[in-house]
Amino acid sequence: MSNRRKFIKASLLGTVGATALSSFKNTGELLGSATTPTSNNQLKPLIISTWNHGLPANEETWKNLKNGTSTIDAIEAGMRIPEADPKIRSVGYGGFPDREGKVTLDACIMDHHSDCGAVSFLQGIKHPISVAKKVMQKTSHVMLSGEGALQFALSEGFEEENLLTDEAKKDWEKWLEASKYKPVINMENHDTISMLVLDEDGNISGGCTTSGAAWKMHGRIGDSPIIGAGLFLDNEIGAAAATGLGEAVIRTAGSAMVVELMRQGKSPYEACKEIVERIYTKHKNHKDMEYLQVGFIAINKKGEHAGYSLRSGFNYAVYDDKKGNRMEDAPFKMAWE
Ligand code: ASP
Numbered sequence: 001m002s003n004r005r006k007f008i009k010a011s012l013l014g015t016v017g018a019t020a021l022s023s024f025k026n027t028g029e030l031l032g033s034a035t036t037p038t039s040n041n042q043l044k045p046l047i048i049s050t051w052n053h054g055l056p057a058n059e060e061t062w063k064n065l066k067n068g069t070s071t072i073d074a075i076e077a078g079m080r081i082p083e084a085d086p087k088i089r090s091v092g093y094g095g096f097p098d099r100e101g102k103v104t105l106d107a108c109i110m111d112h113h114s115d116c117g118a119v120s121f122l123q124g125i126k127h128p129i130s131v132a133k134k135v136m137q138k139t140s141h142v143m144l145s146g147e148g149a150l151q152f153a154l155s156e157g158f159e160e161e162n163l164l165t166d167e168a169k170k171d172w173e174k175w176l177e178a179s180k181y182k183p184v185i186n187m188e189n190h191d192t193i194s195m196l197v198l199d200e201d202g203n204i205s206g207g208c209t210t211s212g213a214a215w216k217m218h219g220r221i222g223d224s225p226i227i228g229a230g231l232f233l234d235n236e237i238g239a240a241a242a243t244g245l246g247e248a249v250i251r252t253a254g255s256a257m258v259v260e261l262m263r264q265g266k267s268p269y270e271a272c273k274e275i276v277e278r279i280y281t282k283h284k285n286h287k288d289m290e291y292l293q294v295g296f297i298a299i300n301k302k303g304e305h306a307g308y309s310l311r312s313g314f315n316y317a318v319y320d321d322k323k324g325n326r327m328e329d330a331p332f333k334m335a336w337e
Contacts, residue, residue: 095211
């Protein structure tokens with residue numbers, strides 16, 4: 001059982017440690033100071049990434065930034081770590097396949113000039129984040145999809161390989177026995193890595209990469225490669241990125257809205273919370289509500305950061321000079337029932 005899953009289970013059973021208990025009630029209201037909703041440390045660089053796999057990704061990005069690598073290349077380097085790790089079942093190689101047993105990947109990247117690149121529904125390429133970067137740098141387009149994205153990747157020298165590991169295949173075969181299309185969010189089957197960086201020059205960039213929701217329909221594209229949904233930034237204001245049920249994030253243009261709220265003066269915490277509340281309001285009578293989970297992370301130009309999720313269990317990795325690389329639990333609206 002992963003630490004995250006244990007955390008969720010423990011939270012629901014009420015057996016978490018004192019820190020978490022002092023922070024949350026079942027309503028999800030933030031009570032104590034153990035989890036700071038936002039920290040204004042003015043430190044640069046600052047890297048934040050979704051979920052536990054954000055830790056090794058942050059580590060690699062940090063190392064690259066400190067070695068003088070460009071911010072975009074450092075983000076790419078960091079995100080290639082979970083993409084290549086077969087134990088991470090929600091990103092790249094080893095990711096859960098769709099209902100037809102095909103691993104299809106989505107990714108995007110964006111820099112402080114608002115240049116961006118994305119790939120969606122890409123098969124057979126282990127590092128979609130690198131292909132997204134090439135789309136940004138070498139084409140006049142923002143997104144390439146499916147067969148076209150694959151052809152482009154091959155023309156750029158990427159190698160085609162089988163991304164369906166034996167483990168993922170076994171899980172898919174097990175799923176096939178019941179073939180129930182019911183995405184269970186927050187339980188090891190989806191968790192995109194999204195990363196936001198405020199670099200030493202005070203510029204903001206970000207990236208996102210995922211195998212998307214497990215057992216999705218063949219051809220389904222989530223929020224993660226869509227600029228404005230899974231990721232958005234404006235270098236004058238800040239950046240936001242999402243994880244969770246992509247359909248809900250697309251319906252509400254989630255990450256773009258978080259940035260727009262920061263433009264209006266909201267802190268990253270207030271902005272993430274308001275958009276989660278909006279998603280809840282729009283979905284409370286919706287068929288997706290039963291399994292709906294969404295989480296946002298955000299940073300602003302001042303070096304403040306925050307995360308906020310609809311349901312409990314979302315955490316993200318933060319790396320700065322003062323406290324190093326660590327996990328922070330996101331405040332949330334409500335606990336899982
Ligand atoms: N947002 C991703 C998608 O819907 C999955 C996730 O982050 O959990 O494809």
